[in-house]
Amino acid sequence: MKALRTALLASAMTLAAAGAMAQSGPTLRVGMAAQDLGRLDPHFAVSTIDRVVVAWMFNGLVRFAPGSIDPAGIEPDLAERWESSPDGRTWTFHLRRGVQWQGGFGEVTADDVVFSLRKAANPQSSAFSADFRAFDAIEAVDPYTVRITLKENVPSLLGILTNYSGGFIVSRRAVEQRGADFARNPIGSGPFALDRVTPNQSAELAAHTGYFRGAPQIGRVSYRFIPSDASRDLAFQNRELDINYGRADQTWINRTRQVPNTTVDAFEPGELAILNLDVTKPPFNDIRVRQALAHAINRPELVRFRGQDVNREGQSLVPRGYLGFTNDVPLLQYDPNRARQLLAEAGYPNGLTVRVIHTQLPEMLAMMQVVQQQLRRAGITLDLQVVEHATFHQQIRQDLSPLVYYSAARFPVADIYLTQFFHGRSIVGTPTAVTNFSHCNQADQQIDAARVSTNIEEQRRLWAEAQRILVQNVCGVPLIETLLVFARSNNVDYGYDLRGSMSLGPLITERTRLR
Incomplete structure (x- = not known):
């Protein structure tokens, strides 16, 4: 009987994890000028190709407001509030409770944050370690509180901790379990989770319905690798793509603006x-x-x-x-x-x-x-x-x-x-x-x-x-x-005014929808 209960519990947990990634809305099709992905470990995502999609899967302690790159507008993300000491050397971040990792990896805790920032600060496990040179200590005060101590003041500590580059928070358990495979099979806490990658073809993402800001209105995102500009443009004109990576070229912009029901965003x-x-x-x-x-x-x-x-x-x-x-x-x-x-x-x-x-x-x-x-x-x-x-x-x-x-x-x-x-x-x-x-x-x-x-x-x-x-x-x-230039069909509503994006592409959020 005990074995049966254990099996039923395991089955229920598996179904719950699957349900958190179930498709509950339409598919958004995005065309990217790429042959394939590189690395989806956000601390190694250095190319535009990887940065764009990583931002859909991960969160930082704080974030730029969607559609903005204004440092004055940085707002809470995984941290709901924070304070600093009068000398600016000690910062304390208080995490939201109940935020869930994708794939059934449990709750985001201070342990994950400490692990992530130490990982980001290590040149062996991050391409952005230099940003953390002034960090002296990163510690978990309790499961929902993180304290950061600096050796010296920095121009913008919040900037280092945003949903950008080394500031992304990863699941400690997922990184340790998956090792090198994490770079192609990541786990984040963002609105979309990686479902699968078909090399030289696409990365398919599913809505993380347990996302703490609410279930995404988009059920799936198909991130398609189409290195040929002509092929990608043709696919967009034939409505096989909803969003198309653009060329910062006047001829391309003028031609694309003539495609019916199309908006060209430069940001x-x-x-x-x-x-x-x-x-x-x-x-x-x-x-x-x-x-x-x-x-x-x-x-x-x-x-x-x-x-x-x-x-x-x-x-x-x-x-x-x-x-x-x-x-x-x-x-x-x-x-x-x-x-x-x-x-x-x-x-x-x-x-x-x-x-x-x-x-x-x-x-x-x-x-x-x-x-x-x-x-x-x-x-x-x-x-x-x-x-x-x-x-x-x-x-x-x-x-x-x-x-x-x-x-x-x-x-x-x-x-x-x-x-x-x-x-x-x-x-x-x-x-x-x-x-x-x-x-x-x-x-x-x-x-x-x-x-x-x-x-x-x-x-x-x-x-x-x-x-x-x-x-x-x-x-x-x-x-x-x-x-940056992307084209989109007019039925795509990002859910915000796209004026800027530090991920170098449109941020797809829980509010993004297809009208």
């Missing part, structure tokens, strides 16, 4: 594209070569090529709109004659050729080919070695390319962009590597001082000084800032 954050130049290796260890390259870039032409509706000139090595951005920097202006003169002075009177690793991702490849043409006019030839996108990310982090075209958006505070791309601790190929491909460290003092300052005006001054130093040393050449 923040603007991804800033930069040519990162390795200042430690030839030919870019000579500042005259770096200056020549900077003079060869025609930013207005790049904007015209991509389209003015969703593109704007880069003005610094931090995107505009970020707290701490300044355009008071000594950007070298387009002057191909001066570029050739500098090359000759550096010992390259007949020009030079640089072997560069680059991604086959269509938008980035097309843009790099325009840059290639601009540089050729000034005597700089780029020998592009085009590789698959995941291989590109792997190889540039192995310090295999002296020039790296990188387009990125980050939490909109200058500290994070400057730290990840231009601080000495972040130089690729080092134990604390992030994405410093230029090997520049000239502004470390200003970046570090701004981070710990409690005076916002002092922070702004230091961030501006750091940008001026980096631009003067031509550690990187800003190209353009590109807004």
Whole structure:
């Protein structure tokens, strides 16, 4: 009898877990420019392809309001409230009770939060560990209370803990049980749970009907991998897709706007594209070569090529709109004659050729080919070695390319962009590597001082000084800032006004519906 009761209980638990993922509404079909997924462990989701879908499955302690990237609008997520000590070094977060993991993995507790943040802070288990450098201790006070102690002040602790990158909270039990398989079989607490992945075809998600904000109105999301722009556009025009990953290209936007019952959304954050130049290796260890390259870039032409509706000139090595951005920097202006003169002075009177690793991702490849043409006019030839996108990310982090075209958006505070791309601790190929491909460290003092300052005006001054130093040393050449673009059928109601998304795609929530 005891065995029978145990079996019945196990069966009931299995049915309850399945029921929490049962389809209870229509299927939303999303087309993505991808061959396949990468890693769905949110602490390793670095590509746009992975970031978009991870945000549908996981929560942070706090979150950006759906449709916004305004740090002033950060609101409760898994934490219902929090407080900090007067010196800003100790933060206490109080969790919602009863929040359930997907797949029958139980309740979200402080133990999960402590495990997640320690995991995110460990370079062996996270691509975002540098964001947690100032963390001293993370501890569970009780099952629903987490205390974080900092070694030093940070510009925005809440920003680190949002539903973005390292701030996502994972199930400790699921990570420990699944090990390496967690990256393709994750468990979150968000409105949608991964059902299955068909390689090179799609990721299928089911509604998490036990979601703490309420059961989603969408029953399933079919996230389809269609790398060909033409094929994806045709599928959208034939209404085989409800949402389509767009191209930040004026021709594409104008054509897609003519599709009946279609809305094209262009939204923040603007991804800033930069040519990162390795200042430690030839030919870019000579500042005259770096200056020549900077003079060869025609930013207005790049904007015209991509389209003015969703593109704007880069003005610094931090995107505009970020707290701490300044355009008071000594950007070298387009002057191909001066570029050739500098090359000759550096010992390259007949020009030079640089072997560069680059991604086959269509938008980035097309843009790099325009840059290639601009540089050729000034005597700089780029020998592009085009590789698959995941291989590109792997190889540039192995310090295999002296020039790296990188387009990125980050939490909109200058500290994070400057730290990840231009601080000495972040130089690729080092134990604390992030994405410093230029090997520049000239502004470390200003970046570090701004981070710990409690005076916002002092922070702004230091961030501006750091940008001026980096631009003067031509550690990187800003190209353009590109807004994110997705098209949707007018029967798709996101449930909010899409003005911005830190996940780099539309956030699909419990309120999203098909009308």
